[in-house]
Amino acid sequence: MSETIFSKIIRGEIPCHKVYEDEQVLAFLDIFPLSRGHTLVIPKEAKATMAELSDGAAAGLGRALPRICRAVMSATGASAYNLLQNNGSAAHQAVMHVHVHIIPKYESGEGLGLVWKPGKLDASEGSLLAGKVAAALR
Numbered sequence: 001m002s003e004t005i006f007s008k009i010i011r012g013e014i015p016c017h018k019v020y021e022d023e024q025v026l027a028f029l030d031i032f033p034l035s036r037g038h039t040l041v042i043p044k045e046a047k048a049t050m051a052e053l054s055d056g057a058a059a060g061l062g063r064a065l066p067r068i069c070r071a072v073m074s075a076t077g078a079s080a081y082n083l084l085q086n087n088g089s090a091a092h093q094a095v096m097h098v099h100v101h102i103i104p105k106y107e108s109g110e111g112l113g114l115v116w117k118p119g120k121l122d123a124s125e126g127s128l129l130a131g132k133v134a135a136a137l138r
């Protein structure tokens, strides 16, 4: 895949406000934060979307995430937060290197705003679709 700004941050060629690093993961403050403490957690494996990540890189990311969430909450004093993970430009992904946003939500409303317009799952369509996804996983 092509080089992104996050590869340069991983290599230390571009500075960041680092909060965590291990062999597989780097976490740093977002340069345009939605709220105080907005943090990006990235695998060092350079893949654009979650679906492309190797099991090893995904495991490293999954292991680090809860710990970093706890640290961000502890440092900011926020009591709620959203995790956001965009995949594809149609889904608002701007940097084509997997990243998870940790976005503290404050009582003032500062944080992630959501427009959530739920539909209703049709039972027969649900059976069909769940079967298709399960088959794709085999």
Ligand code: 5GP
Pocket: 005, 014, 016, 017, 028, 029, 030, 031, 032, 033, 040, 085, 086, 092, 093, 094, 095, 096
């Ligand atoms: P996306 O829309 O791809 O999910 O989010 C990309 C995020 O990366 C944005 O929130 C943006 O502010 C952040 N970002 C982009 N370039 C840089 C950078 O050079 N340094 C840091 N720390 N964050 C960046």
